[in-house]
Amino acid sequence: MSDGLRAQVGQLARRSVLRTLRQPAQFVPALIFPLFLLAVNSGGLKDATNLPDFPTDSYITFAVAVTFMQGALFSVMNSGTDLARDIETGFLNRLALTPLHGAALLTGLLAGSIVLGVIQGVVYLVVGVAGGVEVAAGVGGAVVLVLLSVAVTTAFGTIGMFAALRSGSGEAVQGLFPVFFVFLFLSSSSLPLDLLTTDWFHAVATINPVSYLLEAFRSLLIEGWNAGELALGFGIAAAIFAIGMTAAARSLKTRLVRT
Amino acid sequence: MANDSSNNGSGSAGIEAIGLVREFKKGPRAVDGIDLRVEPGEIYGFLGPNGAGKSTTVLMLTTLLPPTAGTARVGGHDVVSEGPQVRSAIGAALQEAALDPLLTGTEHMRLQTALHGIGKGERERVGNELLERVGLSQAADRKVGGYSGGMKRRLDLALALAHRPRILFLDEPTTGLDIQSRTALWQEVERLAAEDGVTVFLTTQYLEEADALADRVGIIDHGKIVAEGTPAELKAEIGRPTVEAVPRDPAQRQRTIEVLGGFGECAETDHKGGSVQLAGGETELAEVVRALDSAGIAIESLNLHAPSLDDVFLAKTGRSLEGAEEAEAESEEAAAEGAPA
Numbered sequence: 176m177s178d179g180l181r182a183q184v185g186q187l188a189r190r191s192v193l194r195t196l197r198q199p200a201q202f203v204p205a206l207i208f209p210l211f212l213l214a215v216n217s218g219g220l221k222d223a224t225n226l227p228d229f230p231t232d233s234y235i236t237f238a239v240a241v242t243f244m245q246g247a248l249f250s251v252m253n254s255g256t257d258l259a260r261d262i263e264t265g266f267l268n269r270l271a272l273t274p275l276h277g278a279a280l281l282t283g284l285l286a287g288s289i290v291l292g293v294i295q296g297v298v299y300l301v302v303g304v305a306g307g308v309e310v311a312a313g314v315g316g317a318v319v320l321v322l323l324s325v326a327v328t329t330a331f332g333t334i335g336m337f338a339a340l341r342s343g344s345g346e347a348v349q350g351l352f353p354v355f356f357v358f359l360f361l362s363s364s365s366l367p368l369d370l371l372t373t374d375w376f377h378a379v380a381t382i383n384p385v386s387y388l389l390e391a392f393r394s395l396l397i398e399g400w401n402a403g404e405l406a407l408g409f410g411i412a413a414a415i416f417a418i419g420m421t422a423a424a425r426s427l428k429t430r431l432v433r434t
Numbered sequence: 435m436a437n438d439s440s441n442n443g444s445g446s447a448g449i450e451a452i453g454l455v456r457e458f459k460k461g462p463r464a465v466d467g468i469d470l471r472v473e474p475g476e477i478y479g480f481l482g483p484n485g486a487g488k489s490t491t492v493l494m495l496t497t498l499l500p501p502t503a504g505t506a507r508v509g510g511h512d513v514v515s516e517g518p519q520v521r522s523a524i525g526a527a528l529q530e531a532a533l534d535p536l537l538t539g540t541e542h543m544r545l546q547t548a549l550h551g552i553g554k555g556e557r558e559r560v561g562n563e564l565l566e567r568v569g570l571s572q573a574a575d576r577k578v579g580g581y582s583g584g585m586k587r588r589l590d591l592a593l594a595l596a597h598r599p600r601i602l603f604l605d606e607p608t609t610g611l612d613i614q615s616r617t618a619l620w621q622e623v624e625r626l627a628a629e630d631g632v633t634v635f636l637t638t639q640y641l642e643e644a645d646a647l648a649d650r651v652g653i654i655d656h657g658k659i660v661a662e663g664t665p666a667e668l669k670a671e672i673g674r675p676t677v678e679a680v681p682r683d684p685a686q687r688q689r690t691i692e693v694l695g696g697f698g699e700c701a702e703t704d705h706k707g708g709s710v711q712l713a714g715g716e717t718e719l720a721e722v723v724r725a726l727d728s729a730g731i732a733i734e735s736l737n738l739h740a741p742s743l744d745d746v747f748l749a750k751t752g753r754s755l756e757g758a759e760e761a762e763a764e765s766e767e768a769a770a771e772g773a774p775a
Contacts, residue, residue, distance in 0.1 A: 193537065194536050265528060269528070270549065274522065274551060
């Protein structure tokens with residue numbers, strides 16, 4: 176990476192992080208809402224642990240994986256809404272008039288998602304452990320949990336950027352939230368895949384990549400070290416990142432119509 | 435104010451457009467075959483009502499919108515095939531200062547200078563220098579969300595100057611500003627052209643702005659340039675000044691009209707007096723005063739109306755600039771309601 180490109184990425188990343196930290200109204204709900212749902216679900220569904228073959232006797236340990244996923248969904252909103260606002264206000268035109276490299280813009284913007292992923296990962300983990308969550312993989316596993324949280328948050332962030340660049344509208348980005356929520360709902364979020372007895376639901380959850388992201392989180396929390404589950408989780412996050420980033424880069428070319 | 439230069443309009447710091455057109459798929463021809471030439475160091479005022487095609491022209495000249503037809507060279511580079519070279523030569527403050535309300539003035543400067551490839555050691559110095567020049571040193575560490583409209587415009591200007599461009603595009607830079615902020619911005623623009631030799635392409639819908647600031651003015655209406663020249667040339671083209679005299683004693687009105695008639699065809703006015711277009715220009719005003727005095731007419735008021743750019747706009751388009759604004763607004767309203775415009 177050349178010095179110029181490094182400086183561009185650095186400054187845009189700095190802006191993205193500052194924007195994230197200076198908008199508590201944006202990131203605080205991303206912290207509180209998933210934790211609130213965790214409290215409700217772990218209280219209301221704790222009897223699910225009595226089901227035969229349920230992998231743990233602590234439902235909160237099972238459910239906290241969903242909290243990480245919900246947090247990641249918020250990153251779609253944050254990265255996408257920020258970029259859509261730049262388009263709507265003309266700030267992107269200001270950037271377009273500089274020798275800005277498209278890759279620097281996208282990479283820099285993701286810095287905000289990465290910071291959000293770290294904050295979310297640490298807060299969910301600390302609050303979860305305080306509430307009874309166990310991490311079977313130990314301290315090292317906790318670190319990998321946060322890394323996985325960052326990977327998933329960043330991957331989903333690219334989809335937010337794509338939506339913003341494609342639509343140029345903050346409202347359109349926010350309209351994605353229910354869609355992602357449906358994906359989360361139609362996964363192994365409430366029960367392990369093996370225990371989903373309704374055929375169509377089991378089939379949908381099985382092909383839903385969100386299920387495998389959840390399994391990766393759960394493997395660290397419930398089983399300990401499971402290389403296969405982790406590889407699948409990180410692999411799916413990488414695939415989402417690659418697809419999202421490619422789509423965002425293409426849309427950026429269309430959006431930045433400079434000659 | 436234009437610098438003497440052997441460079442032609444498309445030279446190192448000039449602007450030249452030939453037959454520039456921009457059509458939108460489902461809209462009108464926003465820019466309809468514009469030819470213009472701005473010499474290095476010149477302040478060129480692009481005057482016209484809302485929707486006339488000013489901003490679309492700026493977007494094409496700044497490489498942000500490809501032309502449908504025609505060619506344009508900015509700073510010696512073609513806007514279509516040499517976009518990066520054009521962008522490195524220009525600075526632009528586009529309509530509505532596009533700033534991040536969550537960043538401070540200093541942070542904006544740091545980002546802008548970094549994106550322009552200014553070395554790390556230089557960034558702070560350049561940023562501070564420009565913020566001081568536009569009078570924002572005291573507010574440099576405040577978030578832009580708390581800035582006034584004038585402060586935002588000044589920061590916008592500082593950002594446009596971050597990489598020392600030879601050509602500056604200002605798209606309606608003083609719209610919505612109070613007179614004090616407007617004057618301060620005019621002074622800075624004049625200084626840039628006079629001292630730094632920066633070529634300034636300024637769009638405006640304010641007659642007085644074009645009149646006060648521009649070396650030459652292009653008047654645009656419905657995507658076409660309808661008049662071009664120095665403000666004085668344009669005014670001279672459409673007529674001579676008019677003097678209006680109102681006698682203190684209403685009984686002397688007829689006598690006043692007779693005296694004024696000696697200088698040209700006199701018309702009665704609504705203000706209990708008469709007016710005449712001075713065939714010899716404003717230098718005849720003294721003679722008018724002497725003639726009225728010799729005739730023993732005590733004068734209540736005497737006004738000299740110089741032709742304005744609005745008169746030029748009226749002469750070229752059949753509408754006043756103000757009327758054109760209103761018509762444009764009505765047309766947009768009608769279009770929004772689905773009624774025939």
